[in-house]
Structure formats: C-alpha cells, structure tokens
Amino acid sequence: GSYVEYTGAGSSTFRGRGMEDIPGTDTARAWLAGDGRVHVQTSCPVIGQGAHTTLAQVAAAGLGLDVASVVVEQTDTAVVGTGTGSFMSRGSVTAATSTFRAAGLLREAILEAASYRLAVPIDRVTIDGPTLSRLSVDLDGLDISVTYDAVQAAHPYATHACMVEVDAATGAVQILRYVVAEDCGVLINPMIVEGQVVGGVAQAVGAALMEEVAYGAEGGLRSGTFLDYLIPSVGEVPLVEIEHLVTPSTVHELGTKGVGEGGIIGGTAAIANAVADALSMSDVTLPLTPDRLFALMR
Numbered sequence: 001g002s003y004v005e006y007t008g009a010g011s012s013t014f015r016g017r018g019m020e021d022i023p024g025t026d027t028a029r030a031w032l033a034g035d036g037r038v039h040v041q042t043s044c045p046v047i048g049q050g051a052h053t054t055l056a057q058v059a060a061a062g063l064g065l066d067v068a069s070v071v072v073e074q075t076d077t078a079v080v081g082t083g084t085g086s087f088m089s090r091g092s093v094t095a096a097t098s099t100f101r102a103a104g105l106l107r108e109a110i111l112e113a114a115s116y117r118l119a120v121p122i123d124r125v126t127i128d129g130p131t132l133s134r135l136s137v138d139l140d141g142l143d144i145s146v147t148y149d150a151v152q153a154a155h156p157y158a159t160h161a162c163m164v165e166v167d168a169a170t171g172a173v174q175i176l177r178y179v180v181a182e183d184c185g186v187l188i189n190p191m192i193v194e195g196q197v198v199g200g201v202a203q204a205v206g207a208a209l210m211e212e213v214a215y216g217a218e219g220g221l222r223s224g225t226f227l228d229y230l231i232p233s234v235g236e237v238p239l240v241e242i243e244h245l246v247t248p249s250t251v252h253e254l255g256t257k258g259v260g261e262g263g264i265i266g267g268t269a270a271i272a273n274a275v276a277d278a279l280s281m282s283d284v285t286l287p288l289t290p291d292r293l294f295a296l297m298r
Contacts, residue, residue: 001269004157007258008093008251010150024149026090027081028098030059030106031143036133038063038070038106043083044095045075049260050192051091057188058096058254062103063110064127081145089156089258092188097252098148106144110135113142154249156257158182160201160266162238164274171294173209173275175238180266183245185257190244193259198240200263205232207264208271212287 011024028042040059046052052072060067073079084090107127114131115122117138125131135142163177180197187193210230214222223229248255268286276284279296 001266001273002157002159003262003265003269004155005089005258005262005265007089007154007156007260008150009088009153010094012149012151013153023082023084025147026083026085026094026098027145027147028055028095028102029080029143029145030063030099030102032106032110032132032136033071034136035071036129036136038065038103038132040070040072040099040102041075041080042095042099043075043077043080044086044091046072047086049086049091050189050195051086051095054092054188054192055096055099058099059103062100063107069129069132081147083147089260089262091258091260092184092254092256093154093249093252093258094148094150096188096254096256097150098146100254101148102144102146105146106142109142109144148252150251152251154185154251154257156182156184156259156262158197158262158266160204160270162270162274164271164278166275166278166293166297168297171290171292171297173271173288173290173293175205175271177241178238178270179241179243180263181243181245182259182262183247183257184259184262185249186246186255187244188254188256193244194242196259197242197263198237200261200265201240201267202232202237203264204267204271205236205238206230206287207268208275208286209288210236212289 014022014024026043030038030040033039055072056067056070059070110127111122111125113135114125159181161179162175165174165176216222249257275288
C-alpha cells in the first residue's frame, strides 16, 4: 500500500476548499517563567503523539538551550492564542514551526534583557540556567507568541509491504513480515516517528483483520465492549521494519512534513491486499476475520 498524505495546510488551502470555519493557522507561546525555565504552549493539544518531547526539542533548538530547560505544557485556550488543533499531522509542521519561531524571538528578547540588566555587551551574554534564573525575577517582555500560517500543505509519503499466511483450516491470518519505507521530511525525534508509524500499523491490523461495528437483526449493537469489538494486542502486531527517506519540506524552515496518519493509511491496504493475494481474490470485505475468510475459502 502506498500513499501521499496531505498535512499541515494553512488558511489559503482551507479557504480554497470552501472550509471557511477552519482557520488553518496555529499559535505557539513561549515565555520565561518564575521557575527559571522556558515554558511553551501551542494551539495543537497533546493527544498521545509525543508532542511534549518533540516540541521541547524544537524550542530548545530555537533558544540554544538544553531541552531540560524547556517545559511544554498541555494546551489551555486561556493561555495560548487560537489555532486549528491536532489533526491532519499538524504537530510537527504548524505547531513546531510556530514554536521554533517563538523560541527564536524569545532568545533575542532574553539576550537583550540580560545585556541590559547585567550590564554586559550582548555578544558576551550566555543563555544558560543561571542567566535565566536571574532574569526570572523580572519577567517583563520575556513572553512571545507567534502564529504560523503555512502557504501550502506538506506531502509526506510512504510504501507499506507485508507478507501474510492464511491458515486454510481456521481462516486465521498471520503477518510474517512487515516493511515500511517512509518520508516525513526532517525527523525531529526518530524514536517518536517510528512509534507513530508502528502505532499506525497496529491500527491498520485492527482495521483490516479484526475491528467491526456489528448490529443484530433488530438493530441492537453487538460489539459494544472489547469482548466483542476486538482490537490488536502485542501478540497480533508484527515487528515493523522501517526505512526513513529524508526529503526536507520546502514550505518552512524546519523541513518537517508530519507522520501521524501514515501508518494506518498505507497499512490497511497493504494487509488487505496481501490477504487477497494469498487467496487469489480481488474483492474482499473488511475486516478479514477468521470466520469470514473461512467462509470465502469454502
């Protein structure tokens, strides 16, 4: 299964689609707090995608600080400006770009404040823990917000390939090998990128082989619990081999493209196609559960 994803679009893209209610922008706020560390919030909430880690790395790079000096807070709309939110793989594109720019401007403000308050030339100022602690006594002006509006979307892409075995006696599917070659641009944190890919593949396993909303003849829901609505566990998710291609995005300075949905986009098709190929079939219905496959083979 191969795909090209459409990520991190700005306001002009949504307006062009007639989606006037989606702003397309995202905002980051970076400020020196009373604890002597830089705090960051963005308009893209953390929803389990590892953004606290990646945005801290981005902010630290923009500030020229160790990542331990940065605290990324969960989004609070009373604290940070408006934005579009965490969907369409926006985190490493719009949230990260606005964070990087806010961090860079905050660095300039810190250098100027330190030069003035410590009475030393700006080229002799070092931004480190002691400097931040001294400045945190008076925080006036050390608070920056930046809103980023991408001129166009980014386009990550990947190919998923897998080898499966179908048990003719039971209809059970075993994934023997799974390989992904993906290009999400610059990798901020390779471990988190791979976690996103593997997590997407796990969802693809569920979508292709297990998960189904079933109703009875009278319209009653028959899959309302995890006893009836099966999801993959560690036993069903294969070891995923990942190859990274790195073609930086030219839309913004970080070169990132986003990776959130890629695992499931290519994965569901790859698994379904592999099963269909194993059974020499061209028309199958998901999910490919053992009972459904057993019936197809008879």
